[in-house]
Amino acid sequence: MKDKTIDYCLRATWQAVMKMYNEQAAEYDVTMAVGFALLSIDPEEGTPSTALGPRMGMEATSLSRTLKTMEEKGLIERKPNPADGRGVLIHLTEFGLEKRNFSKDRVVTFNEAVRGNISEEKINNFYEVIETINDLIQNRRVFNQKETAIK
Template sequence: MKDKTIDYILRATWQAVARMYNEEASKYDASMATGFALLSIDKEGGTPSTSLGPKMGMEATSLTRTLKSMEEKELIIRKKNPEDGRGVLIYLTDFGKEKRELSKNTVLKFNDAVRKSISEEKLQHFIEVADVINELIVEKNIFHNTHAGEVSAEKIDTDENVLEINASS
C-alpha cells in the first residue's frame, strides 16, 4: 500500500473489518451495528438512548433503525428514564445479554488474531498514529491550516485508488 493515500488505507481497512464483522454477525441474524450497540449498552444499568448515538458514532436515523430491529428481536427493552421523564433508557434483555457475550467474544477473537500477527511495537505505533489522526481531526488542524496552493496533487490514478500528494515548502 506504499503509494496509497492514508485516507484510502483507513477506509479500505475499515471496510474490510466491517465486512468481516457483518459476515460473522449474519450467521446469528445480526449485523455489526447490532453487535456494537449490544457492547455499548450498560448491561446492568441500561443506557440513555441519547448517549448511544455519540458513543457509537452513529447518526440518529441509523441508530433508530438499529434499536427498532433490536427491539423486534427482543434484544433490548426501552423504559422511561426515572430521573428524566422525557428520556428513555435502553436495557438489554437476557437474550440481549447472551448476544452481547457473543459480540464481545467476536471482538476479542479479532483482537487476539491481530495481536498474534503484529508485534507489540508495531501495534503501539499504529495506535499512536491513529491517535494523532484523531487529534488532528478533532482539533480541526487539517483543512483550517492549509492554504490554497500549499498542496498539489501530482498524480491521480482512480483505477488504483492512488493519489500522490507533495506538499510545497
C-alpha cells in the same frame, strides 16, 4: 500499499473489518451495527438512548433504525429513565445479553488474532498514529479554515 493514500488504507481496512464482522453476525441473524450497539449498552444499568449515538458515532436516524430493529428482534427493551422522567434507558433482554456475549467474543477473538501477529511496539505505534489523525481532524488542523470557507 505504499503508493496508497492514508485515507484509502483506513477506508479499505475498515471495509474489510466490517465485512468480516457482518459475515460472523449474519450467522446469528444480526449485523455488525447491532453487535456494536449491544456492546455499547451497559448490561447492568442500561444506557440512555441519547448517549448511544455519540458513543457509537451514529447519526440519530441510523441509531433509531438500529434500535427499532433490535427491539423487534427482542434484543432490547426501552424503560423510563428514573433519573430523567423525559428520557429512556435502553436495557438488554436475556436474548440481547446472549447476543452481546457473542459479539464480545468475536471482538476479543479479532483483537487476539491481531495482537498475536503484530508486536506490541507496532500496536502502540498504530494507536499513536490513530490518535494523531483524530486530533488533526477534531482540532481542524487538516485544512486551512479560511481557504475552505472561500471555496
